[in-house]
Amino acid sequence: MEHPPIDPSLGGKAEEQETREKILSAARQLMAQKGYKGATTRKISELAGVNEVTIFRHFKTKVAILEELLKDILDVRQQLEQGIQGEYADIKQLLVNYARTYFNLLVDRKEILMICMIEADNQPEVVKLFSSLPVTAVDVLCNKLKEFEEQGHLPKGDPCTAALMFISTFFYAFMAKYRVNVDLDIEEEKLFENASDILLQGINCKKTTKQ
Amino acid sequence: MEHPPIDPSLGGKAEEQETREKILSAARQLMAQKGYKGATTRKISELAGVNEVTIFRHFKTKVAILEELLKDILDVRQQLEQGIQGEYADIKQLLVNYARTYFNLLVDRKEILMICMIEADNQPEVVKLFSSLPVTAVDVLCNKLKEFEEQGHLPKGDPCTAALMFISTFFYAFMAKYRVNVDLDIEEEKLFENASDILLQGINCKKTTKQ
DNA sequence: AGTGCATGCAAGTATTTACATGCATGCATG
DNA sequence: CATGCATGCATGTAAATACTTGCATGCACT
Numbered sequence: 137m138e139h140p141p142i143d144p145s146l147g148g149k150a151e152e153q154e155t156r157e158k159i160l161s162a163a164r165q166l167m168a169q170k171g172y173k174g175a176t177t178r179k180i181s182e183l184a185g186v187n188e189v190t191i192f193r194h195f196k197t198k199v200a201i202l203e204e205l206l207k208d209i210l211d212v213r214q215q216l217e218q219g220i221q222g223e224y225a226d227i228k229q230l231l232v233n234y235a236r237t238y239f240n241l242l243v244d245r246k247e248i249l250m251i252c253m254i255e256a257d258n259q260p261e262v263v264k265l266f267s268s269l270p271v272t273a274v275d276v277l278c279n280k281l282k283e284f285e286e287q288g289h290l291p292k293g294d295p296c297t298a299a300l301m302f303i304s305t306f307f308y309a310f311m312a313k314y315r316v317n318v319d320l321d322i323e324e325e326k327l328f329e330n331a332s333d334i335l336l337q338g339i340n341c342k343k344t345t346k347q
Numbered sequence: 348m349e350h351p352p353i354d355p356s357l358g359g360k361a362e363e364q365e366t367r368e369k370i371l372s373a374a375r376q377l378m379a380q381k382g383y384k385g386a387t388t389r390k391i392s393e394l395a396g397v398n399e400v401t402i403f404r405h406f407k408t409k410v411a412i413l414e415e416l417l418k419d420i421l422d423v424r425q426q427l428e429q430g431i432q433g434e435y436a437d438i439k440q441l442l443v444n445y446a447r448t449y450f451n452l453l454v455d456r457k458e459i460l461m462i463c464m465i466e467a468d469n470q471p472e473v474v475k476l477f478s479s480l481p482v483t484a485v486d487v488l489c490n491k492l493k494e495f496e497e498q499g500h501l502p503k504g505d506p507c508t509a510a511l512m513f514i515s516t517f518f519y520a521f522m523a524k525y526r527v528n529v530d531l532d533i534e535e536e537k538l539f540e541n542a543s544d545i546l547l548q549g550i551n552c553k554k555t556t557k558q
Numbered sequence: 559a560g561t562g563c564a565t566g567c568a569a570g571t572a573t574t575t576a577c578a579t580g581c582a583t584g585c586a587t588g
Numbered sequence: 589c590a591t592g593c594a595t596g597c598a599t600g601t602a603a604a605t606a607c608t609t610g611c612a613t614g615c616a617c618t
Contacts, residue, residue: 155564169468173384177606187566192607227551254465256526257380267527270519281550290551297533297541298550301516308481308515315467316478322508330508338549339492339509340438340501366594388576398596403577 156194158184163201168247171254172202202255208248209265212241216276227284231332235306238273239324242310245269250315270307274299298335305331367405369395374412379458382465383413413466419459420476423452427487438495442543446517449484450535453521456480461526481518485510509546516542 162184166175177198181188195201219237224230242249252266274296281295309327312318320327373395377386388409392399406412430448435441453460463477485507492506520538523529531538 171382171384171465173382176604178604188606189567189608190565193564198606253526254382263527267523267529270523271529293550294541294545295550297538298545300519300531300533300538301512301542301545304515304519305512307519308511312478312481315464316474318478318482320511322511327508327511330505331512334505334509334512334546334549336549336551338545338547338552339504339506340547341549341552387574389574399576400578400597401595404594409576 155184155186155190158186159191159194160201160204164205164247164251167202167205167254168250172198172251202251205248205251206262206265209245209252209268212269213272213276215241216273220276220280227289228329228332228336230280231302231335232328234277235302235328235331236325238303239306239310239328241269241273242306243314246310246314253315270303273303277302302331302335366395366397366401369397370402370405371412371415375416375458375462378413378416378465379461383409383462413462416459416462417473417476420456420463420479423480424483424487426452427484431487431491438500439540439543439547441491442513442546443539445488446513446539446542447536449514450517450521450539452480452484453517454525457521457525464526481514484514488513513542513546 159180162180163175166179166183169175170179177188177191180201181191184191191201195204216234216237220230220234222233224233249266249269252262256263256266277299278296281290281298284290285292285295305327309320309324312320322330370391373391374386377390377394380386381390388399388402391412392402395402402412406415427445427448431441431445433444435444460477460480463473467474467477488510489507492501492509495501496503496506516538520531520535523531533541
């Protein structure tokens with residue numbers, strides 16, 4: 137019923153794109169909440185504001201919608217590595233920045249991540265997609281910490297566990313906020329900062345750090 | 348078809364209890380994997396090795412099964428507090444012990460926790476049940492750390508974030524292992540210990556701690 | 559004016575699913 | 589032996605669900 141703005145660069149496809157996007161968006165939202173089975177094609181069509189048949193004109197089957205949605209998780213490593221490459225005043229600033237980058241990546245993909253989590257056992261490939269984000273985040277951070285250790289900027293330790301703890305913290309904060317709606321009683325920026333402090337100094341350590 | 352061993356203490360109810368338990372166990376397993384909708388009464392009956400009708404002789408409706416399952420999460424605080432009360436050689440030992448206690452509590456309830464996570468948006472009360480475990484774990488640990496700070500065993504800091512980081516680590520490890528089947532490349536006991544070390548000393552700190 | 563294309567609407571189909579009913583079986587206990 | 593009780597089995601039902609088909613509408617572009 138809606139018609140495309142006259143935009144020659146899009147050809148005649150603007151309308152099609154729009155409905156397709158509306159369907160995908162509605163499906164993403166519903167599947168994240170209710171799971172694949174809970175997101176019926178009827179509900180999707182209602183939320184998208186289109187007729188149910190229209191869904192099947194755009195997607196051969198319901199799983200095709202899911203498969204389309206799942207394409208959005210990939211290529212995360214690059215963004216994470218970018219967030220860790222720049223110049224920072226000190227390691228703490230790097231950590232705070234990395235925490236923010238990672239948390240925002242999670243939030244940007246929250247619906248798809250939820251779908252993967254919920255559907256983990258029904259769609260096996262989904263597992264890899266889901267886990268790839270935190271696993272990559274741990275890996276990238278771990279490598280950076282190792283680098284610091286080799287350069288003498290950090291004492292030798294267990295960078296993998298450290299990275300795991302750091303990433304876990306924001307993974308949990310993310311789940312608490314967007315899946316379970318628990319209030320953690322701490323602002324995100326404050327959490328990034330305090331967690332970075334604790335990761336660096338621990339809770340039992342005098343603050344005697346250089347730089 | 349099976350008949351109860353002659354056990355007067357159980358009266359004539361042993362048989363009934365047994366099938367009931369078989370149904371609950373099958374439902375727990377399936378719902379944790381496939382979600383509430385994915386666990387059809389037919390599949391439950393097959394896994395339980397009973398006839399589908401038998402399910403409805405024991406439970407009025409399918410949700411009644413779910414409700415029954417959800418009763419198992421409660422009363423966690425007591426167990427967590429017990430695990431933190433005893434005498435320990437040093438704070439690190441206390442942390443390692445607490446980590447183990449918490450992780451085991453998660454593992455013991457893994458199916459129900461997964462169900463809660465998956466069904467979070469469909470069964471609203473479920474959310475509270477699910478979140479209660481990590482939230483309580485953070486709370487109990489946070490209180491203990493505050494106590495240490497007041498007694499001068501730890502410098503003043505941010506015990507809440509510290510507790511959150513610690514609990515998050517094992518929450519993530521738990522999810523990785525039991526939901527996503529990711530191998531973290533570290534044994535659990537080792538993880539408990541290394542995480543405790545890092546929480547206490549950080550990664551940028553000379554080991555000059557009294558305990 | 560005419561053609562194509564995306565969509566809406568009404569109706570239908572085959573399957574799945576939660577749940578019901580009636581009947582038969584077999585053990586246990588009085 | 590008789591009664592009760594838990595279960596199996598066959599069958600049924602009403603709703604939901606993924607997906608189909610046929611037809612009408614209205615905009616866009618030629």
